[in-house]
Amino acid sequence: MTRSLTVTVDRFPIAGEFRISRGSRTEVVVVVAEVTDGAHRGRGEGTPYSRYGESAEDVVAALESMAAPIAGGIDRETLRNEMPPGAARNALDCALFDLEAKASGVRAFTSAGLASLEPVTTAYTLSLADPETMRAAAEVAADRPLLKVKLGGVGDVERIKAVRAGAPNARLIVDANEAWSKDTYFENITACADAGVELVEQPLPADRDGLLATVRRPVPVCADESVHVAADLADLTARYDAVNIKLDKAGGLTEALVMAAEAERLGLTIMVGCMVSTSLAMAPAVLVAQKAAVVDLDGPLLLAEDRDPSLRYEGSLLYPPEPELWG
Known part of the structure; x- marks a missing residue:
């Protein structure tokens, strides 16, 4: 099946204010990658972080540039070698992990070599x-x-x-x-x-x-x-x-x-x-x-x-x- 990629930006309010040494904020902006094969979908979320030079716009652009490789069937290991680390690759890698689980019926933790997940x-x-x-x-x-x-x-x-x-x-x-x-x-x-x-x-x-x-x-x-x-x-x-x-x-x-x-x-x-x-x-x-x-x-x-x-x-x-x- 041919795969396709959809990218969205979501905003969520923080309860009160979140403050660290570099500044404060009252909202979080996240980018979601969704990969579908026509029958199943996988999702992953990345959070752009200005400390590492990331913005939501940059993450969206990086993800959209991967539309053709996704359609071509790129796997997670190839993605790891060809796309730089950061929020964009995180969103896409986790979406592919999720899609694999949904399509195969095998939970992601099993594919990762874990016997179970505990609280x-x-x-x-x-x-x-x-x-x-x-x-x-x-x-x-x-x-x-x-x-x-x-x-x-x-x-x-x-x-x-x-x-x-x-x-x-x-x-x-x-x-x-x-x-x-x-x-x-x-x-x-x-x-x-x-x-x-x-x-x-x-x-x-x-x-x-x-x-x-x-x-x-x-x-x-x-x-x-x-x-x-x-x-x-x-x-x-x-x-x-x-x-x-x-x-x-x-x-x-x-x-x-x-x-x-x-x-x-x-x-x-x-x-x-x-x-x-x-x-x-x-x-x-x-x-x-x-x-x-x-x-x-x-x-x-x-x-x-x-x-x-x-x-x-x-x-x-x-x-x-x-x-x-x-x-």
Whole structure:
């Protein structure tokens, strides 16, 4: 059967405001690739991220340029070699994964070599704000088992103390989004250690993270902006203890699964993360989450509304996707 590609842009309101060190937003813009063979359809969602020079317009154009290869029957492995990683390839790779599952009747997790999918506990993100606001947010979320704390550089010592005071029993991880410097690293990571933080995500800018190879890391440090694809991993082992695998960075589930296997081989702890996006984007990431020590797939929990059908969350417990959604 001849396949065809449809590309759409969707917008979803965020519940309140989502703020990190690089800015804030109240809406998420996502791009959906839908591939049909006349009898079945597969869908995938990508979230353009300006940090990597992506816009919705660019992602749409990149996807539309793949219409002829899709019609010609391009497979996921060829796509991985011929299209650069990023949100566009993620949307298309996940759409092809979904189409294969729908057409064959074989669930995507089976094709990925997994025996089953189990529920996972996800982190819940607290946006960057002043210490008192973050303490109040932590108090509201204190019953969740794992909180991810967005930090922003100046004032982070006070922020992490405030969050710990607001959620004394929760496990904590933090994400600095490249906001620390060589001058603030030691004070901030010491405060994290004192607060019992379990993981610090991307403390330094990706182009200035060499310091991490030469200093003490009292809390394990996780690469995010410093890593995109499996080929990046070998150079990280002196600087990082863990790696955050995101499908939008990796360019799809196919590459993300290769990354997970390579991270295991290199002895790096696996974290699976996400952009703020809908259940359609989270669903394939649940496959990578089966191998992850840290799961951060709370994107839909941060939205004012999600897709229908959507993933099932019970508090912070995330259940595998049903085939009607994906895979």
